[in-house]
Amino acid sequence: MAGLRRPSFLILSALALGPLHGYAVIKEVERLSADSVHLAAGTLYAALDRLTDEGLIEVDHEETVEGRLRRYYRLTVAGTAALAAEAEQMRRDARMVAQRLRGAGPAGAPRPA
Template sequence: MKQDSHDLLQGTLDLLVLKALSLAPMHGWGVAQRLQLLSREVLQVNQGSLYPALHRLERKGFIDSEWAASENNRRARYYRITPKGARALESETESWERFAGAVARVLQTT
């Protein structure tokens, strides 16, 4: 199951991570928590595969990162969305909505 959702959502995962980071800068664990919360536990992300996604987005320049102290004063890597990432999120969101709408229309056809 996990394997399937991982494959299916490979592209979508990037979008979700960007969305989560657009709300506030946070570390990997935070992103995982946020995704689970926002999707009301529907999206069970394989937590480990979050990190390749984060590194991929950083390489593309959509996010950047720095090490900072976390809540209980431990060092953690914080990711922040860049202006370029914000623009990408916007256009990706749009096309996702178009896509989702189209799929929905097809499925609703009786």
């Protein structure tokens, strides 16, 4: 897998602690992103379908609440591995950027040889 887009990363992160239904995923993504990512229902369900097709999540169970079907999703083993791999790549990238920034000096200054 070539890296997760941020919404997919946040959806998988939302499911890391256990199964959630769609609206709960939306609210958890907002919380995890410090309210910077807001998923519309259509966007979320398209992403959930794609992540299911990719084998990263699966339906955990369904229940009827006030006459409406509520479907809960959970991470699969592959989803957990993909989320962990993406988090590790982010850590490596952040370390690299921090090292570069420490050695960069003022903007426009020549780099030491």
